[in-house]
Amino acid sequence: MIEVKKPSTSSSWYFPGIFAGMALTMKKMLANLSNKKKMPTLNYPEEKYEYSPRFKGNHVLTVKKDGSLRCTACMLCATNCPADCIHIVAAEHNDPSVEKYPIRYEIDVLRCVFCGFCEEACPVDAIRMGPEWQTPAVNGSKFVYDIQHLAYRPNLKGGMVSVLDEEERHKAGI
Numbered sequence: 001m002i003e004v005k006k007p008s009t010s011s012s013w014y015f016p017g018i019f020a021g022m023a024l025t026m027k028k029m030l031a032n033l034s035n036k037k038k039m040p041t042l043n044y045p046e047e048k049y050e051y052s053p054r055f056k057g058n059h060v061l062t063v064k065k066d067g068s069l070r071c072t073a074c075m076l077c078a079t080n081c082p083a084d085c086i087h088i089v090a091a092e093h094n095d096p097s098v099e100k101y102p103i104r105y106e107i108d109v110l111r112c113v114f115c116g117f118c119e120e121a122c123p124v125d126a127i128r129m130g131p132e133w134q135t136p137a138v139n140g141s142k143f144v145y146d147i148q149h150l151a152y153r154p155n156l157k158g159g160m161v162s163v164l165d166e167e168e169r170h171k172a173g174i
Helices: 015-034 076-080 117-119 145-151 166-172
Strands: 059-063 085-090 100-108 127-129
Touching: 059 145, 076 085, 076 117, 100 145, 117 127
Parallel strands: none
Antiparallel strands: 059 127, 085 100
16 A cells, blocks of 8 residues: 655745745855856847857748749648748739749737747748847837748848759759
8 A cells, every 4th residue: 555645834835945046046146246257248239149050030031043932822831830920811823833922921920939830841941030030119010020021121132042943943853
């Protein structure tokens, strides 16, 4: 038979845990204040923190070499998004070799959890998580990014060209 021991009344009190946590916080604070040279700081506007190459920042829509969007409006990124923050409206393309293209592609960055599932789901390398992370704005409507912001913003210098080329994709059978 298994014997169950009831915890003592002193272990059910939460004050010892609170005081231990406050003591640890005070110890760290006093250590940082006494050794200011060892405190990890960064002069923010002048110095930028360098993230690893695996960092997933703001979204970027890639473009082809001719400057058009690589997105084929297959809706896989929007379907795979757990936050339901990607909204795509597709239309028929004039070129018969292209089935459809997005006339509206919006990402609500305030709802996004930056998981990268959209990047993994895209079969044509149309969306990527870029290295940018600073997104200041005055109100919430500025955080709904459209095609112009996602693909053609000035710091992308005409758009981020996709690694995959159409000929390479055709040769690979994609």
